[in-house]
Amino acid sequence: MVTEVxxxxxxxKIDPVxxxxxxxxxxxxxxxxxxDTGLKAIIGIHNTVLGPALGGTRMWKYQSEWDALxxxxxxxxGMTFKSAITGLNLGGGKAVIIGDAKTxxxxxLMKKFGEFVHSLSGKYITAEDVGMETSDMDLVRxxxxxxxxxxxxxxxxxxxxxxxxxxxxxxxKAAAKYTFGSDLLEDKVIYVEGIGNVGxxxxxxxxxxxxxxxxxxxxxxxxxxxxxxxxxxxxxxxxLYAEKMDIYAPCALGATINDTTINQIQAKIIAGAANNQLxxxxxxxxxxxxxxxVYAPDFLINAGGIINVYAELENYGRKEIIRKTExxxxxxxxxxxxxxxxxxxxxxxxxxxxxxxxxxxxxxx
Ligand code: NAD
Numbered sequence: 001m002v003t004e005v006x007x008x009x010x011x012x013k014i015d016p017v018x019x020x021x022x023x024x025x026x027x028x029x030x031x032x033x034x035x036d037t038g039l040k041a042i043i044g045i046h047n048t049v050l051g052p053a054l055g056g057t058r059m060w061k062y063q064s065e066w067d068a069l070x071x072x073x074x075x076x077x078g079m080t081f082k083s084a085i086t087g088l089n090l091g092g093g094k095a096v097i098i099g100d101a102k103t104x105x106x107x108x109l110m111k112k113f114g115e116f117v118h119s120l121s122g123k124y125i126t127a128e129d130v131g132m133e134t135s136d137m138d139l140v141r142x143x144x145x146x147x148x149x150x151x152x153x154x155x156x157x158x159x160x161x162x163x164x165x166x167x168x169x170x171x172x173k174a175a176a177k178y179t180f181g182s183d184l185l186e187d188k189v190i191y192v193e194g195i196g197n198v199g200x201x202x203x204x205x206x207x208x209x210x211x212x213x214x215x216x217x218x219x220x221x222x223x224x225x226x227x228x229x230x231x232x233x234x235x236x237x238x239x240l241y242a243e244k245m246d247i248y249a250p251c252a253l254g255a256t257i258n259d260t261t262i263n264q265i266q267a268k269i270i271a272g273a274a275n276n277q278l279x280x281x282x283x284x285x286x287x288x289x290x291x292x293x294v295y296a297p298d299f300l301i302n303a304g305g306i307i308n309v310y311a312e313l314e315n316y317g318r319k320e321i322i323r324k325t326e327x328x329x330x331x332x333x334x335x336x337x338x339x340x341x342x343x344x345x346x347x348x349x350x351x352x353x354x355x356x357x358x359x360x361x362x363x364x365x
Contacts, residue, residue, distance in 0.1 A: 022073035027053075028123070029073070032116040037109040039097065041116065042069055044076030045124050046092040049362050052122055053093025054148065054306065054313075055079035056129030057113070057136075059101040072096040074254070074276045075129075079306070082299040084354035085331065086324070088310050093124045101131030110139040118144035127160070127309045130196070130253070134159050148309035157312050160305035163321060164273055165201030167328045171301025172247060172271040174332035179269055179294045180246075183329075186210035189245045191235065191267070193217075194252025195226045198273040198302075202251060207231050216240050217252070241265050248272070250298075255279040262287050271296035278347060285345035296332055297350040303328060 017023060027048060032041040045053045055076055062068040072094055080092025097113060099105070117126050117140065127149035128137055138154050140147045150156030173183035190206055191214045192199050199217070203226060206213050213232040217223050223234045237243065241256075241264040248267035250256045254276030257265070262284055270277070270293060277298045278284040288295045304325045311321050339349035 017069070020070065020073060022070045022077070024073070024077050026073060026076065029069075030116065030120065030124075032113065034109075034112045037106065037112045038099070038104065039109050039112045039116075040065075040099070041095055041097045041113055042072045043095040043116065043120070043124055044072040044093060045120075046073075046076040046094075047080040047358065048091035048093075048123060049358050049365075050080075050084060051089040051091050052125050052146075053079070053091040054083065054125040054127065054309065055092060055094035056127040056149070056305075057095040057097060057132055058129040059097040059099055059105060059131030061100045062096070062098050065098065068096050068098050071254075078275050078299045080358070081351055081354040082303050082306060084357045085300055085350055086303040086307060086328075087357075088306065090306070090310065094129070095124070095126055097131075105131070105136070107139055110136050111143050114140035114143035114147065117146050120146070122146050125313075127305075148312045150312070155312075157308050157321070159197070160308040161197035162201040163308040163325055164302055164305035165198045165205060166322075167304025167307070167325045168198070168202055168249070168251075168271065168273045168301050169205040170326055170329040171296045171332045172249065172269070174329045175269045175271050175294050175296040175336065176247070178333060178336045184209070185247075187212060188247060190214070190247040190249060191216065191240055191243065191245050192249045192251055193240060193256065193272070194250065194274065195222055196251070198305075199249075199251035200226055202249060202273065203230050203232055214240075214243075214245075239264065250274040250277050254298075257284050257288070262291075265291070265293060267293060269294045269296065271301060272298065273302045274298060275302065281347055281351075282345075285347040289339075289345050294336065295346050297335065297347045299354075300335060300350045301328055301332060 026046045028045040030043040075094035083090035125146045134151045137149045152158040177183040189212045193216045195217045207230045214235045216235040241261045245267050247269045250272035258279035307324045335350050339346040
């Protein structure tokens with residue numbers, strides 16, 4: 001009996017939503033449920049100081065609803081800092097749909113999701129993320145204007161993934177310049193983990209420059225497809241992290257730099273597209289620094305996609321998209337140097353600059 005009371009008190013201490021580790025003063029969290037289409041989605045709106053919260057929708061077969069909530073909270077927070085550091089007038093938001101994108105995604109479900117987005121009257125603007133295609137955003141567009149990443153045929157900027165990959169490539173080159181004194185990636189040994197939409201486009205950039213690229217993915221068919229298209233090798237081992245390499249490029253899901261992997265990592269640089277690569281930003285950021293591994297902050301170098309979809313809202317063209325994306329090179333170099341000068345992790349240096357932009361806008365409101 002006594003234990004039950006203690007348990008119940010403990011439960012009250014850990015608030016299920018506001019007390020989540022990943023909850024970081026989010027402005028709004030919306031749970032979307034529709035019995036007819038089977039839609040179960042969560043929209044996280046982290047911060048709208050700089051503008052409407054823009055961020056993609058991820059469809060994933062989560063192990064539990066808690067995992068989905070945790071993911072959307074981490075992702076939406078990341079979007080706030082991504083847009084802020086990139087100089088875009090956007091806030092941070094993200095959505096997750098719980099389910100298998102290959103078997104459970106239907107046009108009805110996507111439209112219903114669009115209706116939920118619409119009900120937020122533009123406070124949240126969606127786009128694609130893992131498990132979504134441009135054609136899904138076209139469907140969402142039939143019920144709401146608050147969507148980006150729609151096809152060029154429908155007046156959008158098209159698939160953001162090649163631009164995301166180009167930005168990662170720029171960030172990686174800047175990290176190489178900082179670490180090796182040259183940004184040429186020729187002959188550098190690079191492991192790309194996750195060769196989906198972004199991973200493939202990154203592989204193309206890297207192989208064009210003559211890098212020695214190894215690829216890893218849980219999808220064997222995809223691995224063979226990419227191997228047949230580019231000059232790459234499929235990684236055949238069982239522990240990629242422990243392999244000797246110049247650069248590790250995480251391009252699958254987040255949190256691959258964690259308590260288990262961090263001490264095994266042999267890479268000199270980490271630069272990839274995945275969001276939230278550090279399982280614990282502070283702890284793992286410090287551990288990477290102590291091990292002398294140069295980490296190019298994910299939310300800084302994977303901003304090409306948001307630059308691409310922002311063009312749909314601001315009506316700028318391809319030339320400006322490329323210019324803004326290439327600027328990731330300069331910002332990355334600046335952040336890596338700043339971090340060293342100020343004795344902070346590269347992740348913290350990037351966060352500080354992003355936060356100062358948000359604070360400045362807030363104080364002038
Ligand atoms: P995608 O779904 O096209 O590709 C993801 C790939 O990762 C798939 O091939 C999948 O099989 C593979 N994968 C999943 N789990 C894996 C694992 N444990 N080990 C190895 N491979 C695994 O997604 P994408 O659009 O290429 O995005 C990749 C990452 O980049 C995501 O984290 C996404 O949030 C981030 N990102 C994407 C964009 C964009 O423009 N698409 C923009 C910013 C950030």
